[in-house]
Amino acid sequence: MAGTRRRRSWAGWQFVAPFVAVFAFVFLAPIGYSIHLSLYRTRLIGGTSFAGLDNYRQALGDPNFWSALGRVSLFLAVQVPIMLFLALLVALAIDSGRLHGKAFFRVAIFLPYAVPAVVATLMWGFMYGSRFGLIGGLNDALGLSLPDPLSPGLILASIGNIVTWEFVGYNMLIFYSALRVVPASLYESAEIDGAGQFRIVTAIKLPALRGALVIATIFSIIGSFQLFNEPSILQKLAPNAITTHFTPNLYAYALSFSGQQYNYAAAVAIVMGVITMVIAYAVQLRGTKER
Amino acid sequence: MAKGIRRRRSALLTALTGIVLIYSLVPLVWLVLNATKTQEGLFSSFGLWFDDGRFALGDNIRQTLTYDDGIFLRWLGNTLLYVVAGAGGATLLAVLAGYGLATYDFPGRRGVFATVIGAVAVPGTALAVPTFLMFSRLGLTDTPWAVIVPSLISPFGLYLMWTFTREAVPAEIIEAARMDGASELRTFYRIAVPMLAPGIVTVLLFSMVATWNNYFLPLIMLRDPDWYPLTLGLSAWNAQAATAGGQPVFHLVITGSLLTVLPLLAAFLLLQRYWQSGLAAGSVKQ
Numbered sequence: 410m411a412g413t414r415r416r417r418s419w420a421g422w423q424f425v426a427p428f429v430a431v432f433a434f435v436f437l438a439p440i441g442y443s444i445h446l447s448l449y450r451t452r453l454i455g456g457t458s459f460a461g462l463d464n465y466r467q468a469l470g471d472p473n474f475w476s477a478l479g480r481v482s483l484f485l486a487v488q489v490p491i492m493l494f495l496a497l498l499v500a501l502a503i504d505s506g507r508l509h510g511k512a513f514f515r516v517a518i519f520l521p522y523a524v525p526a527v528v529a530t531l532m533w534g535f536m537y538g539s540r541f542g543l544i545g546g547l548n549d550a551l552g553l554s555l556p557d558p559l560s561p562g563l564i565l566a567s568i569g570n571i572v573t574w575e576f577v578g579y580n581m582l583i584f585y586s587a588l589r590v591v592p593a594s595l596y597e598s599a600e601i602d603g604a605g606q607f608r609i610v611t612a613i614k615l616p617a618l619r620g621a622l623v624i625a626t627i628f629s630i631i632g633s634f635q636l637f638n639e640p641s642i643l644q645k646l647a648p649n650a651i652t653t654h655f656t657p658n659l660y661a662y663a664l665s666f667s668g669q670q671y672n673y674a675a676a677v678a679i680v681m682g683v684i685t686m687v688i689a690y691a692v693q694l695r696g697t698k699e700r
Numbered sequence: 701m702a703k704g705i706r707r708r709r710s711a712l713l714t715a716l717t718g719i720v721l722i723y724s725l726v727p728l729v730w731l732v733l734n735a736t737k738t739q740e741g742l743f744s745s746f747g748l749w750f751d752d753g754r755f756a757l758g759d760n761i762r763q764t765l766t767y768d769d770g771i772f773l774r775w776l777g778n779t780l781l782y783v784v785a786g787a788g789g790a791t792l793l794a795v796l797a798g799y800g801l802a803t804y805d806f807p808g809r810r811g812v813f814a815t816v817i818g819a820v821a822v823p824g825t826a827l828a829v830p831t832f833l834m835f836s837r838l839g840l841t842d843t844p845w846a847v848i849v850p851s852l853i854s855p856f857g858l859y860l861m862w863t864f865t866r867e868a869v870p871a872e873i874i875e876a877a878r879m880d881g882a883s884e885l886r887t888f889y890r891i892a893v894p895m896l897a898p899g900i901v902t903v904l905l906f907s908m909v910a911t912w913n914n915y916f917l918p919l920i921m922l923r924d925p926d927w928y929p930l931t932l933g934l935s936a937w938n939a940q941a942a943t944a945g946g947q948p949v950f951h952l953v954i955t956g957s958l959l960t961v962l963p964l965l966a967a968f969l970l971l972q973r974y975w976q977s978g979l980a981a982g983s984v985k986q
Binding site for chain 1: 765830
């Protein structure tokens with residue numbers, strides 16, 4: 410933060426004020442309102458009354474909430490490492506300079522990021538389906554009986570595949586950008602010292618990627634805990650496999666918009682927000698500690 | 701590009717990375733192939749090849765654009781409105797604020813920075829419901845404002861512009877302009893903006909993706925299909941098959957998806973020189 414380049418004056422505010430004003434309106438005000446809502450309860454008879462921490466107590470004892478949280482935690486523990494590892498391998502491969510047509514690889518693998526989650530989910534959902542999907546086609550053509558990706562047992566893995574597809578290229582690009590900043594002289598002197606490719610990766614490239622890895626991990630944690638679009642759209646194609654409390658976000662949505670339980674939904678969302686921030690903060694601490 | 705040495709190409713490594721490449725492209729190929737099929741053809745032909753003898757792409761596009769009195773075009777117009785106002789506004793605010801934070805020292809600067817960076821970790825869930833209730837009290841739900849106003853804030857864009865300004869705009873140049881008597885705003889748009897161009901394009905592209913692809917926010921805020929963006933409209937067409945008495949229009953869902961994806965893919969391909977250098981500069985300081 411050595412950017413304090415000149416005398417203190419109010420002149421900077423003319424640039425920052427518009428952002429701060431809108432930010433206060435769409436970020437700070439809703440957070441405040443959300444906390445307010447979570448402390449009240451609304452009954453058909455008796456209207457709105459102060460409830461203290463009752464909504465929070467209810468959320469912490471709600472099996473639907475815990476099963477949703479367990480599901481996204483499992484998703485986080487399995488999908489995020491696979492996606493980041495894959496992204497890392499591709500970034501290292503492209504950065505190694507040993508690929509034919511590396512510019513094409515870089516752009517083509519990134520492209521799915523530009524596809525809306527809705528379209529990505531519809532495409533994969535159709536391909537998963539046995540009606541005109543690839544799975545159905547493969548079963549017919551090869552006489553296989555592949556398991557149904559939209560069945561309750563496999564649906565989480567199928568969603569994991571969609572999310573991996575959407576974001577592997579994005580994460581690859583974050584890693585690749587971080588690798589490009591490493592000065593070439595470092596590689597040259599390592600080679601003069603007789604270091605092999607593997608040694609260069611472990612001794613130079615991976616340490617250089619540390620910051621990017623921490624950032625990508627934090628974004629992925631937030632993304633996993635917020636999981637909504639993919640299961641919400643797949644619900645139409647697999648109504649039996651995806652319940653209304655499949656993820657915490659779906660649960661909060663169902664509580665507010667089907668159940669009109671705004672106060673309780675606000676408490677559930679805040680509990681989830683606090684858990685997310687605590688875990689993201691812990692990752693950041695761990696990631697920057699051992700320098 | 702940082703490498704001075706020209707390396708031996710490896711066919712094995714290319715083939716292995718090719719697996720990920722195929723994984724990334726197969727769904728897009730599937731989308732293009734299936735946009736050429738009639739609804740019956742979708743069921744009767746193999747997913748990763750054309751339907752024998754029938755090539756219905758032109759017909760599908762025509763139907764997509766005219767179905768239900770041309771509602772698709774209305775959704776496209778809405779999406780463009782949300783993207784121009786939302787992503788354009790978000791970029792403008794992020795560029796101004798990022799520049800302000802990087803170039804000036806002012807009372808409250810640290811507070812602004814800490815609050816905004818902290819906000820990145822706040823999940824959208826925690827915000828969605830209260831934002832909806834707040835907007836509905838203000839009478840803003842079911843209007844374009846409900847989608848545009850929350851899109852105006854991009855903490856990621858602010859962060860990128862802040863790091864980018866620190867890299868690309870030397871303090872001495874700003875100081876020199878001030879000595880010459882240029883006003884703060886004039887210094888900004890005559891001197892800093894041209895230097896920030898790759899960063900601005902990057903933030904604009906990523907905000908465009910965010911607003912073009914937005915689903916959760918409009919889903920909560922909008923009831924009237926006349927205000928839907930494309931994402932919500934496609935999802936509604938898809939749901940039509942599952943509702944009792946609804947007419948399945950899978951061929952329109954698929955062709956509509958293709959039409960929805962193409963503009964963004966084109967933007968990324970055409971502007972890749974800018975956003976790739978913009979991202980690289982943003983990753984220097986971490």
